[in-house]
Amino acid sequence: MKTPKNVFVCSACGYQTIKWLGRCPDCGAWNTMEETVPEVQAPAARTAVKSGNAPVRLDKYEMPEYMRFATGYRELDRVLGGGLVNGSVVLICGEPGIGKSTLLMQISNSLGKERKVLYVSGEESCGQLKLRAGRLSVSSENLYLLTETNMEAVLAQCDALKPDILIVDSVQTMYSDRFTSVPGSITQVREAALACITKAKNEGISVLLVGHVNKEGGISGPKVLEHMVDAVLYFEGERRQSYRIIRAMKNRFGSTDEIGVFEMTDGGLAEVENPSETLISDRPKNVSGNCAVCVMEGTRPLIAEIQALVTPTSFAVPRRTVGGMDYNRACLVIAVLEKRLGLKFYQNDIYLNVTGGLRLDDPSADLGIALALISGITDKILPDGLVAFGEIGLAGECRAVSHSDQRIKEAARLGFSHIVLPKKNEKKTLTKTGAALCGVSAVYDTLRFLRGKDTADESGN
Ligand SMILES: Nc1ncnc2c1ncn2[C@@H]1O[C@H](COP(=O)(O)OP(=O)(O)OP(=O)(O)O)[C@@H](O)[C@H]1O
Ligand SMILES: [Mg+2]
Numbered sequence: 001m002k003t004p005k006n007v008f009v010c011s012a013c014g015y016q017t018i019k020w021l022g023r024c025p026d027c028g029a030w031n032t033m034e035e036t037v038p039e040v041q042a043p044a045a046r047t048a049v050k051s052g053n054a055p056v057r058l059d060k061y062e063m064p065e066y067m068r069f070a071t072g073y074r075e076l077d078r079v080l081g082g083g084l085v086n087g088s089v090v091l092i093c094g095e096p097g098i099g100k101s102t103l104l105m106q107i108s109n110s111l112g113k114e115r116k117v118l119y120v121s122g123e124e125s126c127g128q129l130k131l132r133a134g135r136l137s138v139s140s141e142n143l144y145l146l147t148e149t150n151m152e153a154v155l156a157q158c159d160a161l162k163p164d165i166l167i168v169d170s171v172q173t174m175y176s177d178r179f180t181s182v183p184g185s186i187t188q189v190r191e192a193a194l195a196c197i198t199k200a201k202n203e204g205i206s207v208l209l210v211g212h213v214n215k216e217g218g219i220s221g222p223k224v225l226e227h228m229v230d231a232v233l234y235f236e237g238e239r240r241q242s243y244r245i246i247r248a249m250k251n252r253f254g255s256t257d258e259i260g261v262f263e264m265t266d267g268g269l270a271e272v273e274n275p276s277e278t279l280i281s282d283r284p285k286n287v288s289g290n291c292a293v294c295v296m297e298g299t300r301p302l303i304a305e306i307q308a309l310v311t312p313t314s315f316a317v318p319r320r321t322v323g324g325m326d327y328n329r330a331c332l333v334i335a336v337l338e339k340r341l342g343l344k345f346y347q348n349d350i351y352l353n354v355t356g357g358l359r360l361d362d363p364s365a366d367l368g369i370a371l372a373l374i375s376g377i378t379d380k381i382l383p384d385g386l387v388a389f390g391e392i393g394l395a396g397e398c399r400a401v402s403h404s405d406q407r408i409k410e411a412a413r414l415g416f417s418h419i420v421l422p423k424k425n426e427k428k429t430l431t432k433t434g435a436a437l438c439g440v441s442a443v444y445d446t447l448r449f450l451r452g453k454d455t456a457d458e459s460g461n
Helices: 074-080 100-111 126-135 151-161 186-203 224-228 275-279 327-341 363-378 404-413 423-428 443-449
Strands: 007-010 033-036 089-094 117-121 143-147 165-169 206-211 231-236 243-251 259-265 268-271 290-297 300-312 320-322 348-354 386-388 418-422 436-440
Touching: 007 186, 074 231, 074 243, 074 259, 089 100, 089 186, 089 224, 100 117, 100 126, 100 165, 100 206, 100 268, 117 151, 126 143, 143 151, 151 186, 165 186, 186 206, 186 224, 275 300, 290 363, 290 404, 300 363, 300 404, 320 327, 327 363, 327 443, 348 363, 363 386, 363 418, 363 443, 404 418, 418 423, 418 443, 423 436, 436 443
Parallel strands: 089 206, 089 231, 117 143, 117 165, 165 206, 290 386, 320 348, 386 418, 418 436
Antiparallel strands: 007 033, 231 243, 243 259, 259 268, 290 300, 300 348
C-alpha cells in the first residue's frame, strides 16, 4: 500500500492541494495553507444519521415526540422557536467577550433544575468557571463541569455521566487524536462538531456549541459547520453598550426572524422583556432632530428613536456619519429630501444615530429618518407623542408597509398619541386605539407635524 502524501489545507476555507501555495486559489486568503497528513480512517465513520436504515413510507411513519423544553429565558426560547429541542445541536457564535459563556452558564442553571447538564470548557479552568458561577448565582446540583479539550475523552465522560444537555465551550478548542492537525483547524473543528452531532442524534442529547468568529464576523472554521448543526445563533451587540441581541441565522425548528434582547449587568445577562420601553425610556423632550420609529424585528414590533444632528459644514465635502442603520439607505432618504423638498443638506454635515445600540434594517424606518432629518435641518421640533413608520420611494412617495396593526397597537400601548403612517396603511387599519392616525402619501405631507420651539404642543395637525 502506498503511503499517503501530505496535503496542504487552507485553514480559512478547507481547500486542499498537494503543493504549498502562498495564496489560496479558492478563497484568496494569504498564508493560510497548512500541511497535514490526509485522513487514514474512513471519513464517513461518523455521520449525523445512523447508516443501514430501510426506506419508510411517509404516511406510515410514526412521529417521534419532539420534545421542546424551556431554557428558563423566554427571550432565548423565542429565538429557538419555542425552546430547546431534544436531540438538537445549536451553535452559538459571537465576538470575544460578548457573553457567550455567561449565557450558557446561566441557562445551565435553569436547565439543571430538571435535567443533568455537562459543561465542557476548553478555555477556562474549573476555578474560573466556579468564580463565574458564583458571580451569576449559579448553584445547580445537576451541573457538572469538565475541563477537557480531547473530544474522545469528552465523549467517554459523556457516556459515563449520561447528561441530558451537553455544552461545549468552544468547538474551536476541541481536538481528536485521529488527526494530526492543530485544534481550531478545519479538520478538527469539523470532526468535533460531527462527534457532537452523532451523539445528539443517536442518544437524544441536546448539544450547545460555542463558536468563535473570524475577523470578518463570520463563524471561524468550515462553512459546512453551519450546514451540519440544527440552529445557528448569533450573539451581538456593542461591547461598550450593555444591550445584547441574540438572533437566529439558521433554525431547523423555528423562524429566523425573531430576536431576543438581553442586558449585561453585574449579575450576568438579564432579559429585556419590553425592549421598546427601555429603548425610549430617557428620550429627550423638546429637542429638534428626534423622531420615534416603529420597526418589526421578526414578529415583534420595536420602538426605537432616531436622532439627527444637522450642522453647517466647514468641509468641501460635507460629512455623513451614520450609526445603527444602512449608510446607503440614509443617503437615499437625504437625496429624496433634497430633491423633493428642496432642503439644503449639501451645505450641512449630518450625524444620524439610533439610540440603544439597535440596528434598523427594516425599510419602514425611512419615514422616521426623514422626519428626524427635516426636524434637524429646520430646527423645528416634532410633538413628543409622535411615532412614524413607512417606506419612502425615490419620487418622495410614502409606501405601505406590513404588520401595520401590530405596530399601531405597540405604539398606542407605549402611550404615543400620534402615529404617522402611509395613507394606504391608514385606510386598511381596523385597529381602534386612543392614538390618532395621521396618514401621509408623500414626504411633503410630513411638514405639517413640525412646530416652532415656542409653539410646541401635542397636536399633530
Ligand atoms: N464582574 C463583572 N461585572 C460585570 N460584567 C462582567 C463582570 N465580569 C465579566 N463581565 C462581562 O462579561 C463579559 C465576558 O463574558 P463571557 O466570558 O461570557 O464572554 P465570552 O463571549 O464567553 O468570551 P470568550 O469568547 O472570550 O470566551 C465581559 O465582556 C463583561 O462585559
Ligand atoms: Mg467564553
